[in-house]
Amino acid sequence: xxxxxxxxxxxxxxxxxxxxxxxxxxxxxxxxxxxxxxxxxxxxxxxxxxxxxxxxxxxxxxxxxxxxxxxxxxxxxxxxxxxxxxxxxxxxxxxxxxxxxxxxxxxxxxx
Amino acid sequence: xxxxxxxxxxxxxxxxxxxxxxxxxxxxxxxxxxxxxxxxxxxxxxxxxxxxxxxxxxxxxxxxxxxxxxxxxx
Numbered sequence: 001x002x003x004x005x006x007x008x009x010x011x012x013x014x015x016x017x018x019x020x021x022x023x024x025x026x027x028x029x030x031x032x033x034x035x036x037x038x039x040x041x042x043x044x045x046x047x048x049x050x051x052x053x054x055x056x057x058x059x060x061x062x063x064x065x066x067x068x069x070x071x072x073x074x075x076x077x078x079x080x081x082x083x084x085x086x087x088x089x090x091x092x093x094x095x096x097x098x099x100x101x102x103x104x105x106x107x108x109x110x111x
Numbered sequence: 112x113x114x115x116x117x118x119x120x121x122x123x124x125x126x127x128x129x130x131x132x133x134x135x136x137x138x139x140x141x142x143x144x145x146x147x148x149x150x151x152x153x154x155x156x157x158x159x160x161x162x163x164x165x166x167x168x169x170x171x172x173x174x175x176x177x178x179x180x181x182x183x184x185x
Contacts, residue, residue, distance in 0.1 A: 003181060020171050023179040029163050035184035036161035045166055047158040054156045059145025060180050072180040073140050079153045079176040083169065090143050094182075095135045103177065 003074070003097050004039035004046070010100045011043040017107060019078075020044070026052050026071050060090070074098075078107055086110050153178070 004023055007014075014021055021044035027035060029048045036046040055061050055072045065071035074091040076098050087106065089098050153168065153176075160166040168176070 001181075001184060004179070007177075007179065014177065017175075019175045019177055021177045021179065022166075022168070022171070023181055024158060025181045025183045027183050029159050029161065031184045032159075033161040035181075039184065045160045047160055047166055049158050054154070054158060055180060056144075057154045057156065058180070059148075060143050062140055062182075065140070066183060071182050073143050074182055075143070075180040077153065077178040077180075079178060081173050081175050083152050083155075083172055085148045085151055085153050086175075087149060088147060090146065092139060093135065094138050094140060095132065107175070107177075 001035065001039040004035060005041070006100050008039070008041040008043040010104075013100070013104055017104075017111075019107065022047065024049050024054065024072070026050055026055065026069065076103060078103075078110070 007021055011021065023035070023040060023044060024047035025032070025035075027048055028050050032046045032048040036042060040046050049055055052061055052070045052072070058077070060073045060075050062071050062073045074097065075088055077088040078086045080086050087110065089103070089106070091097065155167065155169045157165050157167040
């Protein structure tokens with residue numbers, strides 16, 4: 001959850017480059033709301049994909065990833081204003097968490 | 112003597128933390144089914160947001176979007 005917290009703390013940096021942040025996971029709406037309040041600090045939408053339908057569509061399913069439940073592989077995807085994917089950063093271990101500084105630098109590099 | 116125990120305790124703690132990090136680092140997650148979709152339209156979707164309202168990705172068209180897939184809130 002530290003990941004959402006860090007991005008929430010730096011929301012202004014993303015506003016400056018006109019980039020909207022959206023988070024999603026397999027959490028149900030109640031848990032998404034908890035994440036929105038306690039981790040995202042109400043700074044950006046936190047969506048609920050309990051059947052992992054969208055996660056599958058993006059090819060980011062970690063089958064049986066947590067207590068036998070399918071979850072998402074931790075990933076950040078940058079989509080341009082026309083709706084095209086510019087890059088994606090996929091974590092390769094459970095402690096590989098993207099940092100805001102790294103993401104901002106990567107966004108700037110693609111502008 | 113007390114100081115010695117403190118140092119020993121701290122050393123054990125540091126070693127335990129390092130070992131834990133090495134262990135967690137070693138737990139690999141599977142490779143994504145799609146490693147890259149650069150240049151392709153991001154699939155549009157509608158999901159419920161934290162308030163139970165529909166949220167559609169394409170409603171943000173015109174602004175860049177950072178989509179964060181996280182593991183879950185537990």
